Amino acid sequence: MWMETLPDGRFKYVERYKDPYTEKYKRKSIILTSDSRQAQKKAQKLLDEKIDKAEATATLSDITLYNLVDEWFTHHQKVHQIRPSTIRAYKAQQKVIFKKIDKETLAKNADTKLFQTFFDGLEYSNDYVSSIKSQLNNVFKYAYRMGYIKENPLDKVQISYSKKDDAAREKIENKYLEKDEAEKLIKELYRRPSTYHAGRLAEFMYLTGCRIGEAVILNPQDFDNDYTTVAITGTIDYGNGFRQAKKGPPKTPTSNRVIDLTNRCTELVKRTIDETKLASLTTNDYLEGEYLFVSKNGTPMPYNSFNLALARAGKRVGLEHKTLTSHIFRHTHVSLLAENGIQLAAIMERVGHDDSEITTKIYTHVTKKMRSNIKESLEALGM
Numbered sequence: 001m002w003m004e005t006l007p008d009g010r011f012k013y014v015e016r017y018k019d020p021y022t023e024k025y026k027r028k029s030i031i032l033t034s035d036s037r038q039a040q041k042k043a044q045k046l047l048d049e050k051i052d053k054a055e056a057t058a059t060l061s062d063i064t065l066y067n068l069v070d071e072w073f074t075h076h077q078k079v080h081q082i083r084p085s086t087i088r089a090y091k092a093q094q095k096v097i098f099k100k101i102d103k104e105t106l107a108k109n110a111d112t113k114l115f116q117t118f119f120d121g122l123e124y125s126n127d128y129v130s131s132i133k134s135q136l137n138n139v140f141k142y143a144y145r146m147g148y149i150k151e152n153p154l155d156k157v158q159i160s161y162s163k164k165d166d167a168a169r170e171k172i173e174n175k176y177l178e179k180d181e182a183e184k185l186i187k188e189l190y191r192r193p194s195t196y197h198a199g200r201l202a203e204f205m206y207l208t209g210c211r212i213g214e215a216v217i218l219n220p221q222d223f224d225n226d227y228t229t230v231a232i233t234g235t236i237d238y239g240n241g242f243r244q245a246k247k248g249p250p251k252t253p254t255s256n257r258v259i260d261l262t263n264r265c266t267e268l269v270k271r272t273i274d275e276t277k278l279a280s281l282t283t284n285d286y287l288e289g290e291y292l293f294v295s296k297n298g299t300p301m302p303y304n305s306f307n308l309a310l311a312r313a314g315k316r317v318g319l320e321h322k323t324l325t326s327h328i329f330r331h332t333h334v335s336l337l338a339e340n341g342i343q344l345a346a347i348m349e350r351v352g353h354d355d356s357e358i359t360t361k362i363y364t365h366v367t368k369k370m371r372s373n374i375k376e377s378l379e380a381l382g383m
Helices: 037-056 065-079 084-100 112-120 126-145 163-170 179-191 193-208 263-282 303-316 327-339 344-351 357-380
Strands: 002-005 011-018 025-032 229-232 235-237 246-248 257-260
Touching: 011 037, 025 037, 065 084, 065 126, 084 126, 084 235, 112 126, 179 193, 179 303, 179 327, 193 263, 193 303, 193 327, 257 344, 327 344, 327 357, 344 357
Parallel strands: none
Antiparallel strands: 002 011, 011 025, 229 257, 235 246
């Protein structure tokens, strides 16, 4: 603190401090009528109070929307264990956001009207639009906690979901296969040498309910000595391509689990291990490693290749009306367990779900059909 004598005989006491956000030095001052030791102590106290108040009320309200998203994303990754695939999904959504909203928009000026207009102009699936809104909502919740804004503009935004998309969503039976359909599709994949590898992966997911990312990163060490259980401890990280793939963190905490394998699944695993070992010895440019469910070159089975093989095989056996992606085997596993009276909680534990709308819908759909069959059986008995 220093003192300056003013022309009118009063005394100006000045203290300099560093703004915690801008890191620039600023000044606070107080004017008193005395320069006594007692006055100096009083001035110091008043200046300290002024500086404390300034630091407490300092704000980054002029932060741009782009910088806010970046700050939130950095914080979010430090606090949560986020899979590489989720990071890529977040970044892809951010590209969509800033393709339509100016990066220099100030966060404090980003109101409900701005985001309502933004969402009204999107032409994506309902699920994808919901994901974008969820990310933005988290960004502005963070901004509110940090004191950058007074209210969350996303709270009042309403999304007009596509009726066409909703209608497709209701066809829940197309998201899983009946037992005979699943067996027919798997048999068709095995029938052709070009899709034989896809057949092994399809059968394993059908028998265990695994996600494709969990299955393709498995190696023999993930199974017990007798191949009667498998430990699911992560999912594939293919950020650098499938040839450089590695095991990443699980999708959710409940995804870490141990799955009991049927005799059929145990035999499939043993056969797959033997076949991949033989392929590694006889195939040129075969990726060294012990992954089980691989392409013809030994890389973990790429999603696109698998889904393409699935769609083509499905068309050949009359299942083109089904939603033929890797997830259909997971959903089929859920439906078969429900059909056999397994409780929803036990099913979700087996497939590693803590909360899944689609799992619940499939379970509800199948159990409703079962109740209908009970009534028909009783009617046939004259009861």
